[in-house]
Amino acid sequence: MDLGDFRNKAAIVGVGYTKEQGTVPGRSALSFAQEAAKAAIEDAGLKKDDIDGLLIQPTIGQQSYSVAAKLGLNNLKLLANEDVMGATAPCITAHAMFAVVTGQANYVLCLYGTASKSGSFSGMMMGGGGAMPPGPAYGVFGANMEYGLAARRAMYEYNTGPETWAEIAMSQRKWANLNPRATFYDRPMSKEDYLAEPWVAEPFRRADCCLVSDGGRAYIVTSAERAKDLKEPPVYIAGVGQSHHTPDIEQSHHMTGPTGAKASGEMALKMADIKLSDIDACEIYDCFTYTVEVTMQSYGFFQPGEGYDFFKDGRTGPGGEFPVNTSGGLLSEVYYMGFTPLTEGVMQLRGQCGERQVENLNHILVSGNGGILQTHGTVILRRQQ
Amino acid sequence: MMRNQEMGKPLPGISEENKPFWDYMKQHEFRVQKCLGCGKLFYPPSMMCPHCQYMESEWVKLSGKAKVYSFIIVHQARHPAFAKEVPYVVAIIETEEGIRYTTNIIGCKPEEVYVDMPVDIVYEDVNDKRTLPKFKPVS
Numbered sequence: 037m038d039l040g041d042f043r044n045k046a047a048i049v050g051v052g053y054t055k056e057q058g059t060v061p062g063r064s065a066l067s068f069a070q071e072a073a074k075a076a077i078e079d080a081g082l083k084k085d086d087i088d089g090l091l092i093q094p095t096i097g098q099q100s101y102s103v104a105a106k107l108g109l110n111n112l113k114l115l116a117n118e119d120v121m122g123a124t125a126p127c128i129t130a131h132a133m134f135a136v137v138t139g140q141a142n143y144v145l146c147l148y149g150t151a152s153k154s155g156s157f158s159g160m161m162m163g164g165g166g167a168m169p170p171g172p173a174y175g176v177f178g179a180n181m182e183y184g185l186a187a188r189r190a191m192y193e194y195n196t197g198p199e200t201w202a203e204i205a206m207s208q209r210k211w212a213n214l215n216p217r218a219t220f221y222d223r224p225m226s227k228e229d230y231l232a233e234p235w236v237a238e239p240f241r242r243a244d245c246c247l248v249s250d251g252g253r254a255y256i257v258t259s260a261e262r263a264k265d266l267k268e269p270p271v272y273i274a275g276v277g278q279s280h281h282t283p284d285i286e287q288s289h290h291m292t293g294p295t296g297a298k299a300s301g302e303m304a305l306k307m308a309d310i311k312l313s314d315i316d317a318c319e320i321y322d323c324f325t326y327t328v329e330v331t332m333q334s335y336g337f338f339q340p341g342e343g344y345d346f347f348k349d350g351r352t353g354p355g356g357e358f359p360v361n362t363s364g365g366l367l368s369e370v371y372y373m374g375f376t377p378l379t380e381g382v383m384q385l386r387g388q389c390g391e392r393q394v395e396n397l398n399h400i401l402v403s404g405n406g407g408i409l410q411t412h413g414t415v416i417l418r419r420q421q
Numbered sequence: 422m423m424r425n426q427e428m429g430k431p432l433p434g435i436s437e438e439n440k441p442f443w444d445y446m447k448q449h450e451f452r453v454q455k456c457l458g459c460g461k462l463f464y465p466p467s468m469m470c471p472h473c474q475y476m477e478s479e480w481v482k483l484s485g486k487a488k489v490y491s492f493i494i495v496h497q498a499r500h501p502a503f504a505k506e507v508p509y510v511v512a513i514i515e516t517e518e519g520i521r522y523t524t525n526i527i528g529c530k531p532e533e534v535y536v537d538m539p540v541d542i543v544y545e546d547v548n549d550k551r552t553l554p555k556f557k558p559v560s
Contacts, residue, residue, distance in 0.1 A: 167434025173553055174525045175430075176511050177499035185513055189491035192536040238494035238508075286513055286523045287464075291491075 039276075039307045044421050046133040047263035047270035048382045050080025050256035054149075057251035057370045058219040061154035065095045066106060068252030069149025073107050076254035081267030082143060087256070089114035089135055089144030093124040093373060095152075103147070114141040120280070121406025122321050123296075124148075125374030126413030130276035132257035142258060148375045149252030179323060180245050182408040184237035186291035187326040191239060193292045194341035198239060201325035202230045203344065204360075205243045205367060207353030208322065212364025214354060214392035219247055220368040244325040246366035253375035255382060260421060271385045274310070274399065275416035277303030285408040296412025297334035297403060304414040308399070312336055315416070316397045317359040317384065319377035321405040322366045331403055332360070359394045374404035378415065385419045429502035432551055438466040441480055446552045449544040451485055453520050454478040464520050485542030487514040487556060490521060494531045510534050514556050528557030 052075030054060075054068050069092070077084060087109055092100050094117045104112060114135050118128050125146070132144035176182070191197045209225040212218035225243065233241035263270035279296035283289070290296075305312060312335065322328045329343040338346040346352075352360035363369040363380040370376060381400040383389050398420060404413040435443060445452040453464045458475025469476055492512035498504040510526040512534065526534050527543065540556035547553055 167436035167439065168431055170433040170553075171523055172431040172500065173433050173547075174511055174523060174555075175495055175498075175500070175503045175506065175509055176523060181493055181495060181511055184493035185491045185511070188493055189536065192491070235494070235496040235508075237511075238496060240493075286521050 039303070040309065042133060042137055042273075043307055043309060044272040044274055044418060045137045045260050046257055046273045047260050048129075048255050048273065048417070049258050049263045049266045049268065049270050050076040050078075050082065051379045051382050052076025052079055052252075052254035053217065054251040054253070057217060058247075058249050059153050060250040063151060063155075063250065065098065065149045065151045065155060065252075066103065067149070068151065068250065069103060069147050069254070070107060072149060072252035072254040073145055073147050076145060076256050079268060080143075080256045082256065084108060085111060086143050087145050088112055089132065089141035091116055091118055091128040091132060091144060091146050093119055093128065093148045093375070095150050114144060120411040120413070122323060122374050123278070123280075123404035123406040123411035123413040125378040126276065126402060126404040126415045127278055129257060129273065129378065129415050130278070130413070133273050133276060136257055136259045142262060144257045145254060146257065147252070147254045148372055150372065151250050152371070153248045153250045155250070179408060180240055181237040182285045183324045183326060184240045185285055186288070186330070186409060187324070188239055190292040190326065190330065196326075196329060196341065196343055198231075198241070200329060200344040200347060201244050202227055203347035204322075204325040204328050204352070205230055207347065207350055207356065208361045208365045208368045210350065210353040211362050211392055212368035214390075215363050215369060216390075218364040218369040219249065220364060240324065240326075243367070246323045247368075247371045249371040251370060251372060253372045253379050255375075255379055269386050270421075271382045272418045272421050273415060274418035275304035275306070275308030275414070277301060277307070277414040278412065279303070280411045282407075282410050284410065288409065291409060293330045293340065294334040295330055295405070295409045297331045297405070297414070298336070300412045300414040301335040301401070304401070304416045308416045308418070310399060310416070315399050315401045317362065317394055317400050319381040319400060319402045320361055320365070321374055321377055321403045322361055323405070325367065327405060327409075328360065330409070331405060335401070335403075354392065362389065362392055362394060374413070377404070378402050381415075381417045385417055431500070431502075432547065438468060442466050443551065445480060446544070446554060447550065449552065451483045451542055451554055452480040453483060455481045462518055462520055464522065483516050483518050483520060485516075487516040487540050487542070489526065489534060489536055489538040489540060490515040491536060492526065492534050512556070514540060522554070525555045526557065527555050533558070
């Protein structure tokens, strides 16, 4: 048996949004997860009791079985917390795919809910147990500083920097300006606006960093056969891949690429039996502008130092030659880890994205990236089976 | 030397693995583990060599000479103890022996720091129990 045997054998058939997203005080992470789960089940045209698999990306303290209990899911054949941070959505999609194709489960709900913006947020990059790492003694707090170190090193090794990242940030903002759900829907951003943004961890300005958001997102994976009988057009899982370079940033030898995107992308393309040039658009995990550059560079869309030419003049924005992060992404839509890019990829291939809809799409490459460039997952979504 | 600006900052936790590192640091010695299996140096402290998985090592002294591998300038204090220090420099340094360490570059203006800048270790005694290694430009 080969990974290629799973090509187009599973599909994503339901997507669930929370009605409100962004800044939504007074609600728990669990309540957003519940709302998104219900919306995904309705969107698929299923009933609660059809769901026999649940994979969650937990927020701090969440357990899959208690989330299942609070969703009233009592007949599960697959249940797990899975967490590789920003790479989780592509990785659980692969897990769900194997489960539905092999018959372990029929309908697997993939779920994330968070109250990171307004709820109690226990600093996700602070180590998570064990002895306090040395970083905070030196004023190192949070992913923006650690990704900033990677980005600065890239500026030293090849031609990149704020000129390139401004192009990425502006194009994504233009997509967000077409997406009524987006946090920055009514906030355009010019080059001058970008340059006027305050430094956070120089070379990163605020506009280089993702949002922090409340809300949730869910989707359902089933077999290609079952998918045909459901309400909305299925979006097939053509390829999946993973590659995890685990050392932390201090010891990293891949902070300027190639990241796990390279091997992960090659695996997913091989499974899908297509070439990189067959990809029509990308939904790239964009915790930072630099992450978009180093990820797409590692996938092989351009050579190191050629990012500016790839992203300039709105080439990846609305109406551009190669659409990237069409919802506005984590920078300008909303931050639900890898669930933001993955669900946007599904909705684009369903053709249900309103003003921001891209025409003539067949393959969308979705990436997830977690830790400080330490985990990576890829999913290639496909419209036609 | 007690430095007032260190007051209130989080201190690195002591674990079974890293206790020797911080004990040597108190004596103003920058030591890391050398694997007795493959002979390679490694950091952060661990019971197991990440190169060959051998479980025995010795602590060897480094020269304290290093270069800046990468750096950022932090403009927004994310902890009250750093409010008076912004902008400050966080850097990954690489010692001449090839060990990486995350630290602050002190003794110069943030805008003077660059990748590959030669730096020397400075031992900052936070209190009578703890010393933090930082780095300054080679004079």
